[in-house]
Amino acid sequence: MTALLEVAGLTAGYGAVRALHGIDLTVGENEIVAVLGANGAGKTTLLRALSGTVKAAGRASLGGLDLTRTGAHRIARAGLGHVPQGRGTFTGLTVEENVRLGLLSRPAGARGQADGDLTRIYETFPVLQEMRRRPAGALSGGQQQMLALARALLARPRLLLIDEPSLGLAPLTSADMFAVLSRLREEWSLSVLLAEQNARASLKVADRGVVLARGRVVATAPAAELAADASLRAAYLGTAADSPEGVTA
Amino acid sequence: MATSISEPAGAVPATQAAPGAASALTTPGRVVHRPIWRRPVTWAWTALFVVGLLLPFLISDYDLFKATRVLTIAIAVAGLNLLIGRAGQISAGHGALYGLGAYTAMILVKELDWAWPLAVLAAVAVSGVAGWLIGLPALRVRGLNLGLLTIAIAAVFPLLLNRFSGLTGGTVGLQLAGSPITPPESWGLTPEQFQFLLLVLVVTVVLVVLRNLSTGPLGRSIEALRVNPLMARSEGVDVNRLTLTVFGISSAVAGLGGALGGLVLASTVPDSYSMFFSLTLLSACVVGGSRTWAGALLGAAFIVYLPDLISQQIGSTTGGQWSQLVYAAALLLTLFFLPSGVAGGIGRLLARSTRRPERT
Amino acid sequence: MTEFLQQTVSGLTTGLVYAALALAIALIFQGTGTLNFAQGEFATLAAFVAFALSTAGLSWWLVVPVLVVVAFVFGAGVERLLVRPVENSGPLALLTVTAALLLGTNAVTALIWGTDVRSMPSPFGDSVFHVGALTFTAQALGGGALVLVTMLVCGAVFRFTPLGLRLRAVADNPDSARLLGISTGLMLAVGWGIAAAVGAIAGLVAAPTLGLSPELMTNALLLALAATTLGGFSSRLGAVVGGLLVGVLSNLASRYVPGIGGDLQLVVPFAIIFLVLLVRPQGLFGRASTVRA
Numbered sequence: 001m002t003a004l005l006e007v008a009g010l011t012a013g014y015g016a017v018r019a020l021h022g023i024d025l026t027v028g029e030n031e032i033v034a035v036l037g038a039n040g041a042g043k044t045t046l047l048r049a050l051s052g053t054v055k056a057a058g059r060a061s062l063g064g065l066d067l068t069r070t071g072a073h074r075i076a077r078a079g080l081g082h083v084p085q086g087r088g089t090f091t092g093l094t095v096e097e098n099v100r101l102g103l104l105s106r107p108a109g110a111r112g113q114a115d116g117d118l119t120r121i122y123e124t125f126p127v128l129q130e131m132r133r134r135p136a137g138a139l140s141g142g143q144q145q146m147l148a149l150a151r152a153l154l155a156r157p158r159l160l161l162i163d164e165p166s167l168g169l170a171p172l173t174s175a176d177m178f179a180v181l182s183r184l185r186e187e188w189s190l191s192v193l194l195a196e197q198n199a200r201a202s203l204k205v206a207d208r209g210v211v212l213a214r215g216r217v218v219a220t221a222p223a224a225e226l227a228a229d230a231s232l233r234a235a236y237l238g239t240a241a242d243s244p245e246g247v248t249a
Numbered sequence: 250m251a252t253s254i255s256e257p258a259g260a261v262p263a264t265q266a267a268p269g270a271a272s273a274l275t276t277p278g279r280v281v282h283r284p285i286w287r288r289p290v291t292w293a294w295t296a297l298f299v300v301g302l303l304l305p306f307l308i309s310d311y312d313l314f315k316a317t318r319v320l321t322i323a324i325a326v327a328g329l330n331l332l333i334g335r336a337g338q339i340s341a342g343h344g345a346l347y348g349l350g351a352y353t354a355m356i357l358v359k360e361l362d363w364a365w366p367l368a369v370l371a372a373v374a375v376s377g378v379a380g381w382l383i384g385l386p387a388l389r390v391r392g393l394n395l396g397l398l399t400i401a402i403a404a405v406f407p408l409l410l411n412r413f414s415g416l417t418g419g420t421v422g423l424q425l426a427g428s429p430i431t432p433p434e435s436w437g438l439t440p441e442q443f444q445f446l447l448l449v450l451v452v453t454v455v456l457v458v459l460r461n462l463s464t465g466p467l468g469r470s471i472e473a474l475r476v477n478p479l480m481a482r483s484e485g486v487d488v489n490r491l492t493l494t495v496f497g498i499s500s501a502v503a504g505l506g507g508a509l510g511g512l513v514l515a516s517t518v519p520d521s522y523s524m525f526f527s528l529t530l531l532s533a534c535v536v537g538g539s540r541t542w543a544g545a546l547l548g549a550a551f552i553v554y555l556p557d558l559i560s561q562q563i564g565s566t567t568g569g570q571w572s573q574l575v576y577a578a579a580l581l582l583t584l585f586f587l588p589s590g591v592a593g594g595i596g597r598l599l600a601r602s603t604r605r606p607e608r609t
Numbered sequence: 610m611t612e613f614l615q616q617t618v619s620g621l622t623t624g625l626v627y628a629a630l631a632l633a634i635a636l637i638f639q640g641t642g643t644l645n646f647a648q649g650e651f652a653t654l655a656a657f658v659a660f661a662l663s664t665a666g667l668s669w670w671l672v673v674p675v676l677v678v679v680a681f682v683f684g685a686g687v688e689r690l691l692v693r694p695v696e697n698s699g700p701l702a703l704l705t706v707t708a709a710l711l712l713g714t715n716a717v718t719a720l721i722w723g724t725d726v727r728s729m730p731s732p733f734g735d736s737v738f739h740v741g742a743l744t745f746t747a748q749a750l751g752g753g754a755l756v757l758v759t760m761l762v763c764g765a766v767f768r769f770t771p772l773g774l775r776l777r778a779v780a781d782n783p784d785s786a787r788l789l790g791i792s793t794g795l796m797l798a799v800g801w802g803i804a805a806a807v808g809a810i811a812g813l814v815a816a817p818t819l820g821l822s823p824e825l826m827t828n829a830l831l832l833a834l835a836a837t838t839l840g841g842f843s844s845r846l847g848a849v850v851g852g853l854l855v856g857v858l859s860n861l862a863s864r865y866v867p868g869i870g871g872d873l874q875l876v877v878p879f880a881i882i883f884l885v886l887l888v889r890p891q892g893l894f895g896r897a898s899t900v901r902a
Contacts, residue, residue, distance in 0.1 A: 051788060052787075053784065053787065053788070071787075071792075072787040072788065073786075073787045073789075073790050073791055073792045073793070074790075076787065076788055076789055076790035076791075077790040081788075082788045084784070084785070084788065088782060088784060088785035088788065089782070089785070090777075090778050090781040090782050090785060090786075091781065091782070092777070092780075092781040092896075093774075093777060093778065093781055097774055097777075100771075100774060101774060101775070101778050101786075101789055101791075102789065104771050104774065104775065104789075105789040105790045105791070151789070152788075152789075155789060155790065333701065337699075337701060338701075339701055339704055339705070341646065341704075341708055385887070386882075386883050386884075386886035386887040387886065393643065393644050393700060393704065394886055394890070396644055396646075396704045397644060397834060397838065397882060397886075398882060398883070398886070400646060400831075400834070401831055401834065401835075401878070401879050401882050402879075404827065404828070404830070404831045404875065404879075405831070405875050405876065405879045408873060408875055408876075409873075409876075412873050524827070525712065525715070528708050528711060528712050529712070531705065531708055532708075532709070532712070535705055567719075567720055570716045570719045570720045571716070571720070573712050573713075573715065573716035574712075574713055574716035574717065574720070576709075576712055577709045577710070577711075577712040577713030577716065578709075578713065580705065580706075580708070580709035580712070581691060581706065581709045581713075584694075584695055584698070584702055584705060584706060584709070585694045585695070588698070588702070
């Protein structure tokens with residue numbers, strides 16, 4: 001089976017500073033892959049390079065489309081969704097308008113299921129329906145994260161990149177978020193590339209994990225294997241001391 | 250002339266940093282370690298200065314008169330360079346400040362019989378204060394407010410001149426029988442020769458002062474202001490006060506140019522200081538190269554000689570409009586292809602060609 | 610009292626022109642993040658084009674839609690060709706480009722049509738109506754209605770259509786808009802197109818009253834900038850309300866404040882800009898956070 005996303009020798013950076021040094025990675029159809037690593041390991045840059053918001057070189061293809069030579073909005077239309085770090089909410093628009101932007105972005109073939117998908121979204125995130133007339137800027141951090149996820153899902157991506165969904169959320173909200181993530185694949189038939197510092201929680205959701213350190217892949221393994229590997233965690237994912245929300249939490 | 254088209258001594262960043270209008274992130278004056286008298290740019294400027302002193306005895310008084318006008322405009326453009334090129338703030342209203350200088354000097358000389366040097370100094374002070382006042386509301390919020398206010402000033406200024414005709418002579422403006430700037434009789438110079446020499450000296454002083462200002466400690470703060478206001482603030486720069494100071498200085502310099510320009514011409518009319526004149530100055534600044542002091546001279550020459558050139562070719566009825574179109578086109582082309590202006594571009598070219606042999 | 614009402618009404622009619630121009634300026638500010646100094650000149654050029662179309666024998670019913678389409682294409686084309694190259698070069702370069710556009714458009718207009726003031730016939734005829742003691746010209750009523758309809762259509766496009774939603778999304782958060790497959794470049798061009806079309810209507814309505822010349826909108830630009838400042842650059846509604854207020858205020862001031870009349874009316878918008886920036890820089894309707902650096 002050929003993978004949906006194939007990445008080989010991908011490099012990227014900001015100006016003269018290079019943040020990724022040759023990343024190799026695949027994500028198969030219907031697979032959830034967690035990208036793990038400490039702060040500054042290159043997780044966000046990797047996701048941004050894939051969605052075309054950071055210039056990248058090397059090979060990265062989504063179902064045959066060369067991502068390094070395609071503009072961000074074309075990549076998005078080709079079926080790549082990206083929930084960026086900090087959520088990227090349209091704060092001046094209402095919640096409903098944010099949601100509608102997601103619907104507007106779906107491929108023509110999926111227009112028919114728009115109503116059903118919207119109902120499903122409001123079932124999953126009832127708070128979004130309650131607050132649909134409010135400006136999105138008035139939502140709490142967790143609600144904005146849900147809104148960002150809902151918006152991306154309604155565009156019906158084949159591959160969804162999610163960047164640090166638990167960042168800045170209270171532990172309980174964070175747990176809710178991971179509960180939602182674990183159901184994504186069944187309900188939306190998509191592949192997910194999930195960047196997270198919270199290795200324990202994300203490895204529970206993922207099929208495989210890829211560990212980054214200083215812009216390089218240092219380990220790739222099935223999620224269960226990674227979760228059990230204490231030495232790897234200590235070496236690359238931070239210890240309990242400097243990462244309270246991390247693997248040992 | 251070619252060697253003169255470069256930056257004054259010490260201001261090297263345009264040749265060091267990557268291309269781009271906002272590119273010169275290096276601190277001025279740090280890169281060059283050679284003593285001042287061994288730098289090629291010093292020699293180029295010295296040569297230009299000597300040529301300036303000799304020129305009055307080589308060309309006709311009519312040509313000198315034009316050249317003097319170039320120099321008065323160059324002063325205003327140099328003031329604009331400080332504001333745009335160094336501090337990264339825009340003014341679409343420097344024509345009005347130039348006009349304010351001209352009118353102040355003319356009124357003082359004509360109505361109050363002031364000696365012209367005093368009138369010029371007073372005009373500098375008035376323009377500086379006016380600039381400071383204009384800047385005041387613009388600083389409440391950073392951003393485009395200075396552009397907003399200055400274009401408003403540019404639009405309102407000629408109307409005010411027409412309105413307060415008791416003081417300004419209305420649409421007819423103010424005229425003197427002759428320029429009060431005349432040489433002592435024993436010197437044996439024509440007024441045009443004397444005026445040109447005077448302007449050469451004034452331009453030199455202005456450029457040296459502005460250069461020292463922008464390479465000194467204040468210059469470093471100004472540089473920080475342009476590159477990153479937030480960082481400048483965190484490093485203890487009072488961003489608002491500094492912007493206001495720079496805008497005040499820039500306005501005073503423009504007023505100086507205007508005062509001398511008005512007195513040399515011995516005439517001021519409101520139409521000379523329309524919004525279009527302000528935008529033409531902006532064009533001179535950007536096309537010449539807002540980060541190079543030679544750019545001020547080039548830009549001024551561009552906007553003084555171009556209308557003449559075009560009128561000769563096409564006839565004078567539409568000459569003004571064709572020039573305006575050329576200013577606009579030159580402005581756009583410079584922004585697209587030569588963000589550091591003509592002088593900056595040539596300077597970089599020269600630096601590249603002279604640096605290579607030194608290294609090998 | 611009748612006098613006061615009449616002045617207010619005529620202030621409102623001129624205010625509608627400023628409101629339309631202010632709306633155009635606000636649209637470009639929200640999308641591209643710059644003031645478009647050339648907005649007034651675009652409107653003047655449009656008025657000349659309308660004049661040329663009408664003298665060529667086109668009926669006014671056709672002139673208006675043709676003008677809107679031509680202005681839209683012109684505005685979008687200017688954005689693509691002349692603004693796009695400096696899009697990422699910072700606010701200074703952007704503002705300088707619009708200054709160049711002002712100089713250039715004004716020169717082109719003057720070169721094609723000359724600098725003399727022409728009288729342009731009103732598309733709405735010369736009749737005069739009396740309501741009580743108030744007098745309305747057909748031009749004022751028809752022009753006012755045209756501007757009002759234009760602004761309503763524009764507002765409806767932004768509020769109720771997918772295109773409007775995309776335009777607002779790009780203005781709000783361009784990065785996120787791209788991640789949703791919205792071409793920000795295309796939306797910016799569309800924004801400039803819509804702004805030029807709205808401004809064109811302002812020019813068309815202003816020309817019969819003010820006289821058609823390359824200077825047609827020079828003063829109106831200042832009034833519109835004051836309107837946008839007053840209403841807040843981040844608010845389309847604010848720009849419109851600001852335009853009406855500026856129209857009424859400068860009309861009343863020129864009638865009742867001694868010394869302010871004729872050209873000096875322009876001191877009113879200048880004072881408004883000055884005071885608003887001092888007291889409430891985000892304007893009446895603006896959000897402080899959206900004022901761009």
